[in-house]
Amino acid sequence: SSSTTPIKATLFPGDGIGPEIAESVKQVFTAADVAIEWDEHFVGTEIDPRTNSFLTWESLQSVLDRKVGLKGPMATPIGKGHRSLNLTLRKELNLYANVRPCYSLPGYKTRYDDVDLITIRENTEGEYSGLEHQVVKGVVESLKIITRKASMRVAEYAFLYAKTHGRKKVSAIHKANIMQKTDGLFLQCCDEVAEKYPEIEYEQVVIDNCCMMLVKNPALFDVLVMPNLYGDIISDLCAGLVGGLGLTPSCNIGEDGIALAEAVHGSAPDIAGKNLANPTALLLSGVMMLRHLKLNKQAEQIHSAIINTIAEGKYRTADLGGTSTTTDFTKAICDHL
Amino acid sequence: SSSTTPIKATLFPGDGIGPEIAESVKQVFTAADVAIEWDEHFVGTEIDPRTNSFLTWESLQSVLDRKVGLKGPMATPIGKGHRSLNLTLRKELNLYANVRPCYSLPGYKTRYDDVDLITIRENTEGEYSGLEHQVVKGVVESLKIITRKASMRVAEYAFLYAKTHGRKKVSAIHKANIMQKTDGLFLQCCDEVAEKYPEIEYEQVVIDNCCMMLVKNPALFDVLVMPNLYGDIISDLCAGLVGGLGLTPSCNIGEDGIALAEAVHGSAPDIAGKNLANPTALLLSGVMMLRHLKLNKQAEQIHSAIINTIAEGKYRTADLGGTSTTTDFTKAICDHL
Ligand SMILES: CC(C)[C@H](C(=O)O)[C@@H](O)C(=O)O
Ligand SMILES: CC(C)[C@H](C(=O)O)[C@@H](O)C(=O)O
Numbered sequence: 001s002s003s004t005t006p007i008k009a010t011l012f013p014g015d016g017i018g019p020e021i022a023e024s025v026k027q028v029f030t031a032a033d034v035a036i037e038w039d040e041h042f043v044g045t046e047i048d049p050r051t052n053s054f055l056t057w058e059s060l061q062s063v064l065d066r067k068v069g070l071k072g073p074m075a076t077p078i079g080k081g082h083r084s085l086n087l088t089l090r091k092e093l094n095l096y097a098n099v100r101p102c103y104s105l106p107g108y109k110t111r112y113d114d115v116d117l118i119t120i121r122e123n124t125e126g127e128y129s130g131l132e133h134q135v136v137k138g139v140v141e142s143l144k145i146i147t148r149k150a151s152m153r154v155a156e157y158a159f160l161y162a163k164t165h166g167r168k169k170v171s172a173i174h175k176a177n178i179m180q181k182t183d184g185l186f187l188q189c190c191d192e193v194a195e196k197y198p199e200i201e202y203e204q205v206v207i208d209n210c211c212m213m214l215v216k217n218p219a220l221f222d223v224l225v226m227p228n229l230y231g232d233i234i235s236d237l238c239a240g241l242v243g244g245l246g247l248t249p250s251c252n253i254g255e256d257g258i259a260l261a262e263a264v265h266g267s268a269p270d271i272a273g274k275n276l277a278n279p280t281a282l283l284l285s286g287v288m289m290l291r292h293l294k295l296n297k298q299a300e301q302i303h304s305a306i307i308n309t310i311a312e313g314k315y316r317t318a319d320l321g322g323t324s325t326t327t328d329f330t331k332a333i334c335d336h337l
Numbered sequence: 338s339s340s341t342t343p344i345k346a347t348l349f350p351g352d353g354i355g356p357e358i359a360e361s362v363k364q365v366f367t368a369a370d371v372a373i374e375w376d377e378h379f380v381g382t383e384i385d386p387r388t389n390s391f392l393t394w395e396s397l398q399s400v401l402d403r404k405v406g407l408k409g410p411m412a413t414p415i416g417k418g419h420r421s422l423n424l425t426l427r428k429e430l431n432l433y434a435n436v437r438p439c440y441s442l443p444g445y446k447t448r449y450d451d452v453d454l455i456t457i458r459e460n461t462e463g464e465y466s467g468l469e470h471q472v473v474k475g476v477v478e479s480l481k482i483i484t485r486k487a488s489m490r491v492a493e494y495a496f497l498y499a500k501t502h503g504r505k506k507v508s509a510i511h512k513a514n515i516m517q518k519t520d521g522l523f524l525q526c527c528d529e530v531a532e533k534y535p536e537i538e539y540e541q542v543v544i545d546n547c548c549m550m551l552v553k554n555p556a557l558f559d560v561l562v563m564p565n566l567y568g569d570i571i572s573d574l575c576a577g578l579v580g581g582l583g584l585t586p587s588c589n590i591g592e593d594g595i596a597l598a599e600a601v602h603g604s605a606p607d608i609a610g611k612n613l614a615n616p617t618a619l620l621l622s623g624v625m626m627l628r629h630l631k632l633n634k635q636a637e638q639i640h641s642a643i644i645n646t647i648a649e650g651k652y653r654t655a656d657l658g659g660t661s662t663t664t665d666f667t668k669a670i671c672d673h674l
Contacts (some may be wrong), residue, residue: 026364084514111448127481128658133516138485142519144468146476177413177421181469182479198500209571212577216447227514232545235568240549330651 007293010260011038011064014072016267017277022072024160024279031334032302034295037068043074043085049324059103060092064083069260070289072282073267083130085308086262090123095252095260097157098123098231099288102238102248107311108320112241117214118223118239120161121231122154122186123252128228131142144181146227157253158190158225159197169201173226173234186227212236232302237263246319249284251292258291261285274326275325278317280306283333305336341372342629347399347597348375351409353604354614359409361616361667362623368671369639371632376403378420380411382592387528390425397429407626408489409619410604419465427460432589432597433487435460435568436625437584438455444648445657454551455560456575457498458568459491459523460589465565481518483564486564487578494590495527495562496534497575500638506538508570510547510563522662548574572601583656586621588629612662615654618644620670642673644648 011023018061029036041059050057055074063069074085089095098121102116103292129144153174172190176183187204194202206212213220214234218241224234239248245265252260263281271277283306290299309315315332316322324332341609350359365375374545378396387394391413411422426432435458442453453650468480492509499507510529513520518545524541542643544567550557551571555578561571576585582602600618620643627636646652652669653659661669 067604074405127513132516133561134518135482138522140483140518142481142483142516144479144481145472146477146479174525175464175569178424178465178566179469179479181471185475185477206572209572212581215574215577215583232512233548236545237548237552237574240552241418244549244553288511313493 006035006037006070007295008037008039008066009289010067010069010134011040011042012059012074013042013069013152014267015043016073016269016272018074018267019193020273020275020277020326021263021279021282022070024326025070025282026337027104027330028283028302028305028333029286032298032300032305032337034290045265047084047189050090053083053085055085055088055092061091061177063093063258063260064239067256067258068289068293070282070286071260071262073265075267075269076107079144087128087269089260090252093252093254093258094321095254095258096125097121097154097253098235098237098250099161099253100250100264101230102235102242104177104242105195105310106307107313108243108247110241110243110295112218113240115216115238117238118161118165118167119159119231119235120223120225121235122150122228123231124228125150126228142186144179144182146185148185148189150188152193155190155193155225158223159193159200162200162223163197164303165202167223169203169222170205171205171210171221171224173205173207173224173230174258175207175230176204177206183227190225207234210234214238214241243320245281246278248278249281249288251285251288259289261289261292275327277326279320279326279330282308303331305333308336309333338475339373343372343374344405345374345376345403345630346626347406348377349396349406349408349411350377352412353410353606355409355411357612357663358426358616360405360618361663362619362668363674365620365639365642366623368674369635369642371627371635379592380491381605386428387424390420392422392425392429397426400430400595400597403559404593405594405626405630407619407623408597408599410600410602410645412506412604412606413545418622424465426597427589428591430591430597432460432591432593434453434491434590435457435572437568437572437575437585437587437589437601437647438497438625439572439579441579441586442647443644444650445543445580445584447580447672449555452555452575454555454575455498455502455504456568456572457491457495457560458522459487459564460568462487463565467608472664476561481516481519483522484527488523489530491566492527492530495560496530499537499560500534504537504553504560506529506540506559508540508547508558508561510542510544510561510567511569513541514533514543519652521562522563527562542570547571549577552577555660562620579591580657582618583615584621586618586625588622588625596626598629599628612664614661614663615656616667617647618635641672642670645673646670
């Protein structure tokens, strides 16, 4: 086993199936000799006044200190006035870019072959401002906020990502034909950054047309960068092309090198505790975390083991048409290492 | 030929390929003995101060008088401060619901079989308010407006449509987990209307999840009703499932029984005037117009002729992989009548 100083990382197992799939990650990481010390945090049972949410202050500090973490699904408690836990994390930790790769898993057939897309979503503003009010009875409005600061940093992240990952093209997704000022500012920032990367092809694509082209021919796209809500929509669409959110990882990028990898599927309360959950999205998110930490060898080992287990098809969870338990599937991955 | 008093309808041939595909509609309607008197209007070359757009006042009056029309693609002239012609029509004529059916065309293969979806889009407000401003340099905001009035009438239209068209389910698409007040009001209106239609199944679906499920399994959906921007996005996604906007019709519904059918694809300036355009979307929109006028026999005749021509595959325009000209394809449809 590895003799290097263990990496300290925050782990949010999350709700529902979260603890089971987090357990799967821990086992696979251990089997792959990843020297890691998890600082585990659970969602609180009461509002922490310092975060105004069920997230504890300590858990946020843990990520800020360790600068790297992995997060399972968090269900926001029902009831008015509670900020979504996912959003609280993104805003409090200033996680400005959400990277969601979607690629076809060999051996797992969908209608689409060879999908290979990277969605990079602005993660802090836009329609997620939380600013809404009733103007008069029966008339409500919500504010979409676009800033030059947030648009520039996500655009810069997208082009840097494209360059460092050998990608050929960045598409900026927008609806500036309708929202000329907000989406117009976003596009202007992308245009500016694009000029600094003459080797990367660059295009602007209107969101409606983008969705049509994605379902017709996803190979037209490569890296896609966009404001918050469009990123929410398009990343789910892309996930659907390759099988759904149970198979696609994500990683949130913040200032000062912070990275919080995250499985963005739901907490699936109906199957929680039944050893039926598919840990793939959280495992692949863990791989993104390892790559962020430049632990490329172990990242690729684990990645191959997951891919090969699914491709082989002998051990698959119910969502992929198999009958394996979470633990059997996890064991199969460990055996493939 | 028919001896009934001709129906008076407005025709906007539109820009680019518009006049060619409008000509195709006129020929097919004539061949099918539709007694119609077209009042043709072109987009002006200067701003009409009474509409603050390139649309003439007379053309709007024509639709208001005749209450029924057909519209080709309109390209909004580039330059700041011009309202989109499409939007001007929707707003000035108070076209509150945009109905976009998407169904698989027999014989035209895509990745999806047996798609049969109806998108019903709120057409006047939401993110299309046009209200945007710069707060301070580098910070811009746009207002999304949701009203009870517009939400109720589109929800009522959607359920009435479902009932009168033998549909089983209405899905209200939203992002109320983020926009609790605006999308929340929209949902509340859908909930209220749903109660009056116990025979129609009703569900709420978050837009990101909806897009994922649409690409995974479109058969999960039937009629979808939603605020403006989501309708813009999802109707294009659905069109993509069956081949694209060149094959899908739409119809805008206004107060007082006004209906303006519309091909929502672009004006394709690159192929304009070359006799290469596919008139299918405008023809099928014309069929929607005839159904609205209760000319069901002729609507079904024309519909079958279009479907059969495409299914037969001998005459197809270039966008469908064929080599037919617009006029040859049109003639083939007339021959199928
Ligand atoms: C759960 C929800 C608030 C969240 C979002 O809208 O961003 C989710 O859909 C996601 O994509 O991470
Ligand atoms: C051209 C554009 C303004 C329009 C819209 O956004 O509504 C188009 O995409 C549509 O769907 O009709």
